[in-house]
Amino acid sequence: MSQAPERILIKGNEAIVRGALDAGCRCYFGYPITPQNEIPEAFSSMLPEQGGSFVQAESELAAVNMLLGAAACGIPAMTSSSSCGIALMQETISYMAGSCVPGVIVNMMRGGPGLGDIGPSQSDYFQAVKGGGNGDHRNFVLAPATAQECYDMMFSAFALAFKYRNPVMVLGDAIVGQMKEPVRCVPPKHALTPEQLMQQGEDWRLEGYDRHAVPEPRVLRSLLLKEGQLAAHNRSLHEKYSAMRQEAAAEQVFCDDASLVVVAFGSIARIAHSAVRHLRQAGHKVGLFRPTTLYPFPEEALRALISSGKRRFLVIEQNLGQMVEDVRLAIDGQAPVSWHGILPDLYVGAETLRAPILEALEGGKHV
Amino acid sequence: MSRVVFLEDRCKGCLLCVAVCPSQILRPSGRSNRNGYEMVEMSPEGKCIGCASCAFMCPDVAIRVFRTSPAGKRRKA
Amino acid sequence: MSELLKARAGEKLIFDHPSVLSEAVTHYCPGCHHGIAHRLVAEVLEELELASRAIMVASVGCSVISYDYISVDSVESPHGRACAVATGVKRARPDTIVFTYQGDGDMGAIGLAESLHAAARGEHITAVFVNNTVYGMTGGQMAPTTLLGQKTTTTPMGRRMELEGGPVHMAEMMSQLAGVAYAERCSLDSVRHIRAAQDAIRKAFSIQAKGLGFSFVELLSGCPTNWHMDPVRANTRIREEMIPVFPLGVYKDITAQAVPVIADKVVEGRS
Numbered sequence: 001m002s003q004a005p006e007r008i009l010i011k012g013n014e015a016i017v018r019g020a021l022d023a024g025c026r027c028y029f030g031y032p033i034t035p036q037n038e039i040p041e042a043f044s045s046m047l048p049e050q051g052g053s054f055v056q057a058e059s060e061l062a063a064v065n066m067l068l069g070a071a072a073c074g075i076p077a078m079t080s081s082s083s084c085g086i087a088l089m090q091e092t093i094s095y096m097a098g099s100c101v102p103g104v105i106v107n108m109m110r111g112g113p114g115l116g117d118i119g120p121s122q123s124d125y126f127q128a129v130k131g132g133g134n135g136d137h138r139n140f141v142l143a144p145a146t147a148q149e150c151y152d153m154m155f156s157a158f159a160l161a162f163k164y165r166n167p168v169m170v171l172g173d174a175i176v177g178q179m180k181e182p183v184r185c186v187p188p189k190h191a192l193t194p195e196q197l198m199q200q201g202e203d204w205r206l207e208g209y210d211r212h213a214v215p216e217p218r219v220l221r222s223l224l225l226k227e228g229q230l231a232a233h234n235r236s237l238h239e240k241y242s243a244m245r246q247e248a249a250a251e252q253v254f255c256d257d258a259s260l261v262v263v264a265f266g267s268i269a270r271i272a273h274s275a276v277r278h279l280r281q282a283g284h285k286v287g288l289f290r291p292t293t294l295y296p297f298p299e300e301a302l303r304a305l306i307s308s309g310k311r312r313f314l315v316i317e318q319n320l321g322q323m324v325e326d327v328r329l330a331i332d333g334q335a336p337v338s339w340h341g342i343l344p345d346l347y348v349g350a351e352t353l354r355a356p357i358l359e360a361l362e363g364g365k366h367v
Numbered sequence: 368m369s370r371v372v373f374l375e376d377r378c379k380g381c382l383l384c385v386a387v388c389p390s391q392i393l394r395p396s397g398r399s400n401r402n403g404y405e406m407v408e409m410s411p412e413g414k415c416i417g418c419a420s421c422a423f424m425c426p427d428v429a430i431r432v433f434r435t436s437p438a439g440k441r442r443k444a
Numbered sequence: 445m446s447e448l449l450k451a452r453a454g455e456k457l458i459f460d461h462p463s464v465l466s467e468a469v470t471h472y473c474p475g476c477h478h479g480i481a482h483r484l485v486a487e488v489l490e491e492l493e494l495a496s497r498a499i500m501v502a503s504v505g506c507s508v509i510s511y512d513y514i515s516v517d518s519v520e521s522p523h524g525r526a527c528a529v530a531t532g533v534k535r536a537r538p539d540t541i542v543f544t545y546q547g548d549g550d551m552g553a554i555g556l557a558e559s560l561h562a563a564a565r566g567e568h569i570t571a572v573f574v575n576n577t578v579y580g581m582t583g584g585q586m587a588p589t590t591l592l593g594q595k596t597t598t599t600p601m602g603r604r605m606e607l608e609g610g611p612v613h614m615a616e617m618m619s620q621l622a623g624v625a626y627a628e629r630c631s632l633d634s635v636r637h638i639r640a641a642q643d644a645i646r647k648a649f650s651i652q653a654k655g656l657g658f659s660f661v662e663l664l665s666g667c668p669t670n671w672h673m674d675p676v677r678a679n680t681r682i683r684e685e686m687i688p689v690f691p692l693g694v695y696k697d698i699t700a701q702a703v704p705v706i707a708d709k710v711v712e713g714r715s
Contacts, residue, residue, distance in 0.1 A: 065525035069532025381475035426479030
């Protein structure tokens with residue numbers, strides 16, 4: 001009888017690294033910034049051991065462009081940073097989207113705007129989900145809430161990046177990245193092997209042009225100057241983004257008969273989960289809807305909750321109101337949506353969320 | 368005698384070849400190509416030594432150089 | 445025409461179109477030296493039989509679509525970041541021959557940090573740097589290499605030391621960095637200089653192929669359009685005004701004492 005692998009006590013940041021390596025990541029490029037420094041530190045020792053390449057870049061600009069170069073060769077590669085460092089990377093993320101180059105970018109959010117602070121915050125929702133860089137492009141955005149999910153989601157991140165030839169952002173925060181938790185480092189069921197991942201790049205990756213074997217060299221570019229060329233390219237991107245919508249995912253807890261559905265993601269969703277569970281035990285009909293993909297936003301699953309009864313929705317997020325906009329777009333006025341914001345650097349507990357949830361639930365009785 | 372051939376559609380009429388030719392046998396042709404550039408030509412009476420300076424200088428790879436073999440040269444002399 | 449292009453009895457074709465250079469007529473202005481630099485790179489890749497292993501990182505500037513002319517696998521880089529992109533390519537595929545082709549704005553202004561740090565790390569890549577002292581594609585603005593007194597569309601009175609500072613000397617800077625194996629400055633203003641430039645490019649790629657470190661070739665080049673002069677006069681300007689400020693020569697060459705530091709291998713795990 002095979003024994004279940006033991007769980008190890010690691011930070012979310014280290015779980016990111018272990019997940020990435022097990023998923024097949026062979027190159028990492030990064031620049032130090034709190035609260036994600038354990039990611040480059042772990043890669044610097046673990047990646048060379050596995051025959052990959054680690055570079056501490058001179059800036060986030062350089063790091064993300066090294067990612068572009070490695071990814072152009074069809075090699076699973078990633079970078080990581082936090083908030084303001086991610087802002088520096090946005091131009092190249094746009095180039096990657098335009099050139100259809102797969103890459104994974106981990107953002108362990110910190111407070112902003114500007115240099116902000118190094119505590120937990122979810123104020124990069126807009127930066128991650130609404131693009132950030134120039135031009136009509138979309139990135140996958142995955143939102144882990146636990147260290148285990150940090151490990152598991154790296155498999156999805158690389159799989160989605162290669163399947164769609166698109167940048168994928170994994171959006172955590174200081175709590176997700178810094179908290180130590182037991183993690184079982186076993187590839188999820190149905191995860192691609194590193195070999196399967198790389199096979200997906202055979203048709204487009206740069207590997208040197210053999211004029212005797214193929215008709216023309218491969219060029220990965222986003223500059224399309226001839227009349228109609230960019231329009232045609234953007235039309236095909238639009239079709240790809242439409243196809244990406246099928247990957248939208250969310251976790252639902254106690255939603256079936258809930259009068260109030262709390263919508264939250266990442267570390268705040270986890271705290272909201274505890275609050276909802278406690279309130280259920282006290283007899284309150286509350287549930288939790290946790291998007292695990294922020295782009296594509298799981299709007300159909302959320303809309304399905306409207307039609308199944310008279311409900312209210314409460315968005316809880318650690319910012320001044322960002323995801324609430326997507327929730328309102330999804331609900332489209334068909335149900336009341338309220339919002340509760342948490343300021344950056346505040347470590348809230350389930351007890352803190354009890355009052356705003358009950359208030360929203362009460363409010364629901366008077367609608 | 369060696370000779371040069373101008374690929375007329377490639378020539379942009381920059382005249383850098385004319386300036387570097389040690390035998391001074393290249394000149395504007397007075398004719399324009401389909402891009403509107405005045406092409407360069409070798410004057411019919413010019414004696415090309417096959418040094419390929421013009422081709423080395425040409426930014427547009429518009430010149431081919433044919434050199435007569437030294438043996439041929441000797442025979443002529 | 446086709447008859448003229450056939451060698452006759454006793455003739456030998458001694459100058460032909462390199463196979464690594466596409467047949468496309470370039471978009472460059474008449475007399476622009478980019479065409480010469482492209483040809484030299486293509487000839488060297490062909491001669492050293494490196495073309496099928498080569499990956500070019502294109503930059504932003506007049507040469508932004510260099511991949512339409514140099515027939516090798518290529519990736520487009522955001523403005524200035526070519527050496528960082530090339531770092532990623534080479535780290536992912538150490539068995540390839542990776543080079544950037546960058547102008548003075550791309551390498552010496554917006555991308556100075558990426559260029560110097562890739563060099564300092566001793567990345568096994570080659571940078572071909574075209575210095576024509578002006579931003580060409582955007583219409584003739586001041587470059588980091590613009591000469592003192594040179595008029596551009598953003599230095600209408602001429603570049604002044606007290607306001608715009610002096611020109612950046614890339615070959616000299618490169619030569620100061622530990623990771624650089626080879627740095628030379630050449631010029632494309634004359635046949636003799638063009639032959640020397642080809643030798644330098646050949647050496648730069650050979651050094652990469654041997655895994656000796658970062659190799660760098662600066663090419664002083666003419667921009668007749670934005671210098672507002674004919675191409676012949678532009679070559680005179682290179683000789684009389686640029687070379688005195690940017691002296692030609694080998695600034696660093698470690699080949700004598702070097703020992704290869706990388707093996708020709710693919711990153712492990714690659715199928």
